[in-house]
Amino acid sequence: MIEVLGRSGYAGLTMDAVAMVAGVGKATIYRRWSSKAELLLGVMDVVGAPVLEVPDTGRLREDLIAVLTQVVELLGGPSGRAIRSLLGAVVDDPVLQEGCRRLPLANWDAAWDTVVARAVERGEVPARAGQSIAAEVGPAVLALRWLVTGRPLDATVVIELVDRVVLPLLQRP
Structure with missing residues (x-):
């Protein structure tokens, strides 16, 4: 299937x-x-949606790089091709919308929430960072590049995204 x-x-x-x-x-x-x-x-x-492994390197930057690198790998693989083909249909199909919210998006949100919560516990980001829209920026930028612009996704993009966009937004008081 x-x-x-x-x-x-x-x-x-x-x-x-x-x-x-x-x-x-x-x-x-x-x-x-x-x-x-x-x-x-x-x-x-039955087969489950792709699940991101939740890293625990002890540092937010490295955890973010690890999570977003997994997103890049997922988007570039067979699951990514399947997800891309679904996106147009999801907009008009409530059954697919619910399925996407329940499986892939919930899995990815859980990984992201865990990484940010650990960073809050370590004092690397303010307590409200997990509720901020800033937490959505990294995956959103990768998805936009992958889906709309077709620009390359690689380690350089992930590192620049984490260092120049995600970390500064999450660390804002």
Whole structure:
């Protein structure tokens, strides 16, 4: 299913193609899922959404670099292709919106929240940093570059983003 999604995009994802890859009849697919959105969410529930490992280097800068590097790797891999194909459909489909909030975004938010909370405990950032919109800037910039501009994502971008944008915003009193 994810293979078909990454190759064909959400618009090109058909129950016929999924049935063929799964080696079953289309009726078998429809008995369990009434739409491709429900099928996709069912698959995500089983295989899980990509989860970011939460680093604990003891320093906010290194933790941020590690988390954002994982985001870059994810966006550049098969999961990233699948996510890209879903984004247009998510806007108009409440089932997909809920699925994205529940799985990939919740997983990523949890990793980010943990990194920032540890930094608050160590006194590296103010207590309100975790509730600030500044915490959303790093992943948002990477997603914009990846999705809209097509500019490269690499270690240089991650380090510049952390040093020049994310850290200064999180460390503001």
